[in-house]
Amino acid sequence: MNVIANEDGCGVLVVGASAAGLATAEALRRKGYRGGLTVLGAEPHLPYDRPPLSKQVLSGAWDPERAHLRPQAALSALDAEFVLADPAVGLDPAARTVHTASGRALRADAVVVATGLRPRTLPGQADLAGVHVLRTLDDALALRADLLASSRLVVVGEGVLGAEIAATAHGMGLEVTMAGPQPAPMTSQVGPLVAGLLAELHTERGVRLRLGAGVSRLSGHRGKVTGVCLDTGEVLPADVVVVAIGADPATGWLASSGLRTDNGLVCDSRCRAAEGIYAVGDVARWHHDRLGVSLRLENRTNAMEQADTVAANILGDDQPYRPVPYFWTDQFDARIQVHGVLPAGAEVTVTDGDLASRRFVALYRHDGRVTGVLGWNMPKQTRLRRQEVVDALPDLAPALR
Amino acid sequence: MKVTIDQDRCVASGQCVVAAAEVFDQRDEDGVAVLLNPDPPAEQAADVRHAAVVCPALAIHIEE
Incomplete structure (x- = not known):
């Protein structure tokens, strides 16, 4: 038209x-x-x-x-x-x-x-003060106001958003616990190897990880949240809870x-x-x-x-949309960037830098074919590998199914 | 065309270099964007505009 x-x-x-x-x-x-x-x-x-x-x-x-x-x-x-x-x-x-x-x-x-x-929410969340989601500017300002007046935060959710909030809140001086069913932060997004490094980073900086267990419910007293109850029976005490379980x-x-x-x-x-x-x-x-x-x-x-x-x-053109997916996340001093896709079970090879120095580039392969590249504090070197993902684009399909 | 980069906003995605490699590069150490040519010729203008569009940090400014 x-x-x-x-x-x-x-x-x-x-x-x-x-x-x-x-x-x-x-x-x-x-x-x-x-x-x-x-x-x-x-x-x-x-x-x-x-x-x-x-x-x-x-x-x-x-x-x-x-x-x-x-x-x-x-x-x-x-x-x-x-x-x-x-x-x-x-x-x-x-x-x-x-x-x-x-x-x-x-x-x-x-x-x-x-x-x-x-954003998705937990049952009963709307009835409890001190429980937040983070999607809008108003959400961010409300959460910030609550964090400034609190000492214990539990982040429910170990994805990109949950991990970023945990890192930021820790930097604001709060005692932070991250909960979620995956074994390490962002496991489903970046795979077990890099997720393991993220777990190390968060732990080292002082974020308490309570991962690998589902969240059964929120606990409260007189309309105010008091904690997060896990499937294991453990209760994580909290003044403030952020629910970051996807959207x-x-x-x-x-x-x-x-x-x-x-x-x-x-x-x-x-x-x-x-x-x-x-x-x-x-x-x-x-x-x-x-x-x-x-x-x-x-x-x-x-x-x-x-x-x-x-x-x-x-405006009358007839263009197909064919992007190479890209996302980044900043947590503490880690800047992680991903071009392409990182399928579950991918084979991961470090091509530049090394894991120990937390400066590296890793190629992800599925059935022997490159599907994506992840960089940790090596942005330029990561981008230089992007072409390998572009070249492999038509071969990405099996990894996405 | 006059191009400037706000390096404080830059998130080192490198999308500008993908879009216009003649005009943008990244620092080796932290990937922050650097300008190779603040006054690119007309034939690169479309690529530079595209770079500004795809910059996820809105760190590229263009005066036409």
Whole structure:
């Protein structure tokens, strides 16, 4: 479709005002689109960046304003209407109309779904003070306020977010315990070898690990959390608890739309869910046609790259989206970067540096083929290995299935 | 085109070098981005704009 030529003049509606949504709006303008452009956001804030929330914003190293994705002047120059603090509650794909919580009905020639994720919670969590999730800026500030007034934090969740929060909170002077079912932090993301090094790092710095056991429930007294109960019967006492057990694509508002959702809004290789309906960022499950698999990526780089492809396709291009996945995490002095994918059971070979000095690059192979590269405090050397992942892209498919 | 990098924001992803290797490089020791040419020629402009777009730390600024 070509929205520039559309006589209705309704333009493009981007549902979601975070990295992916804003990047789509910016990419449309950069590519010459001059029509109507509306960005609808559930939160009251102008677009801000999420990766710093668990690090610089939580620690207080950055003022919240520094996490804004663009200064006000740049947003004004975008010539887009920002409709904030008004969550989308429904979509009529045929009429390309989005209904909002406040009762607005926004019609567009093209709708871009960029609603991101909703953090998972534990049963009973909502009834207890002192229990947090971390997804939004308000979440980060509320958690920070509670941490500043507390001494014992239990982080439920040993993934990227849980491990980052544990490291940051420890740096703020709290006594931190990390709980979760995996044997070591980020085992499912980076495999047992590197996860073991992360366990060593956290332990050495003073984070108490209580891993390898499920969390059965939260305990509380008079409406305030007092601890986390494990399957083993152990109770971890806490003044504050963060629940970082993953997140689900925010597609609940699409339930009556007739669009297919399956762990994300299901799209074709062009990131199109239906005629004139696209998805971008954490919420989008699309068909990576070079890999031959359906993928959904929860990372910052994907938000920007996918937005570029979606904007091009809205403007009449026909581009498949074929990224090389990339994510990074910072924990204590460790900067870990991953290009490609690291499947469970992969064979890991250190190619640069060494494990003992905590400066290394490791190649991950599945059935003898390179699928990804991980670097620990060797960013440049890691990136130099990226081409091996690119060259192996069509062979990645078996590792992803 | 005038390009600047905010090295304090840089997270050393190296995505800028992937996008425009003539204009960006990384420090060997910590991977922080360095500018090889703050005033790239017109034929590199599209790559540099792409580098700014894919930078996950929003650390690249361009004045056209």
